[in-house]
Amino acid sequence: MGRWEPDSRGRLERAALALYGERGFENTTVAEIAARAGLTERTFFRYFADKREVLFWGAAALRELLVGAVASAPETAAPMDVVVAAFETAAAVLQERREGALLRQVVISANAELRERELIKLALLGAALADALRRRGVADPAASLTADTGIAIFRAAFEAWVHETERREFPQLIRDSFNELKAVTSGAAS
Amino acid sequence: MGRWEPDSRGRLERAALALYGERGFENTTVAEIAARAGLTERTFFRYFADKREVLFWGAAALRELLVGAVASAPETAAPMDVVVAAFETAAAVLQERREGALLRQVVISANAELRERELIKLALLGAALADALRRRGVADPAASLTADTGIAIFRAAFEAWVHETERREFPQLIRDSFNELKAVTSGAAS
DNA sequence: TACAGTGATGACAGTAACTGACATCAACCC
DNA sequence: GGGTTGATGTCAGTTACTGTCATCACTGTA
Incomplete structure (x- = not known):
């Protein structure tokens, strides 16, 4: 048996999610999260850069998934099709965890700070996708626009x-x- | 002559912009901003909800401009054209203040927190535009997508x-x- | 078996963003 | 003149986050 209970990170994450759900993000202090996980505040900040980051830890995995899908798509496919197909794959994965995804979304949409963080994660996702497209030879601005x-x-x-x-x-x-x-954009005049 | 120097808000804004530009956003404390403006920290927070908001005060005006342009566009125009035309108008206005816009952009892109705030302002802009389109009778999801x-x-x-x-x-x-x-989206398969 | 690392955690003090409550006092109104 | 108002000051508090050093079970090595 180790010196400490195992899986500190997981305990902190579960404690935070539970408390955010019970009483909201703003009304939860990091001290409370740490206490519920049987750890100290200082340790919380060793695992998560800030109080919000607990909720966005999974974004990196999603990004890898999308970038991987774009990178491994057939060479001849059009950029927009590649991106859409990548999102279809990601959607299938997310569908597996519908429950958790919904709870997380409820917590996030209830708080402005969290919505900000969510947006920046999406923007980073966009940047990563654009990079992946450039590696396929798609030029800018088409890459970032796509x-x-x-x-x-x-x-x-x-x-x-x-x-x-x-x-x-x-x-x-x-x-x-x-x-x-496509319907919305192709109908308009140039 | 009044009891205090006039234009507290403007003095705070200028002091903040100057300091953010000189030493960066993170290395500037609200106490320093207030001191340079000849006011107290408490007064800063009476005018700006938080330290970032100084830089995003103008977003509301931009939103009004865009929403107004959408609302007053010819009834028969296609939604996408209405939105693009609105942005052309906004772009013309921004072009007048190129100098200030560039400084602001340098400060913002140097800091992750500020980039987050910028994204949420853009998202709010998107929501306001979608609303304006709905008032023209555009249904969802076309409105938000446009x-x-x-x-x-x-x-x-x-x-x-x-x-x-x-x-x-x-x-x-x-x-x-x-x-x-249009080139990027219309070429792809369905 | 001794013993020098190592790494996760605790302890603790500090900074700075932000808030609430109340005091102050020139200007304005009647 | 006296009451009211509104912008600001004062001050004490909370909490997110950081730096630094101590602790001590575990690990590898001689």
Whole structure:
């Protein structure tokens, strides 16, 4: 048996999520999280850069997934198709954890600071996607524009996934969202 | 002559901008800003909700401008065209204050917290635009998708305006960015 | 078996962002 | 003249976050 209970990071993460859910993000102090995890405040900040970061730890994994999907797509595929397909893959993964994703989303949307952090994670995702496209030989500004458009599609689809009652499949919602965007942009004058 | 020097808010704003520019956002304390403006820390927080907000005070005006432009566009115009035209108008206004806009952008891009705030302001802008479109009778998800796409176009154009050497006119860069996006999306398969 | 690292954690003091409560006092109104 | 108002000051408090050093079970090595 070790000197301390194992999995400090996991205990901190679970304690934080539970408290954020129970009493809201702002009304939870780091001292309380640490106490519930049986650790000290100082240790919390050794694992998480700040109080919000607990909720965004998984964003890196999502980014890897998307970048990997873009990198391994067939060479001949058009950039926009590659990005949309990557998001479809990611959507399928997220669909597995619907429960957790929804709780996290409730906590985040209840707080302005957290919404800010969420946006920057999406922006970083966009930048990573644009990079991945450039590595496929897509030039700028097409690369960043395609990536940002992908993010816009994802956001619209996520919104529908969370709030719609009809329960379409998440990957299908991505596809639908893309078609909607094409309808919206192609009709306009130049 | 009043009891205090006039224009406290303006003095605080100028002091903050100057200090952020001189020594960076993180290395500037609110106490220092207040001291330079001849006021107290407490008064700073009466005018600005937090230390970042000094830099984002103007976002509301930009939002009004865009929303107004969307609201007053010809009824028959396609949503995407309305949004792009609104951004062209905004771009023309921003072009008037290029100097200040650039300094502000340098300060913001040097700091992660500020980039977060900037993103949330853009998101709020997107939401306001989507609302304005809905008031024109555009249904969701077309409204939010059109608005978000407009934001993506604006960001790409702003990037070019700041960094490109050729010095195209900002409104023209908006138009170019839109055409680029159309090229990128219309080519792909469905 | 001794013993010098090592690494996760604790202890503790400090900085700075932000808030609440109340005092002050020129200007304004009647 | 006297009451009210509104912008500011004063001050004490909370809490996020950081730097620094101590502790001590575990690990590898002689």
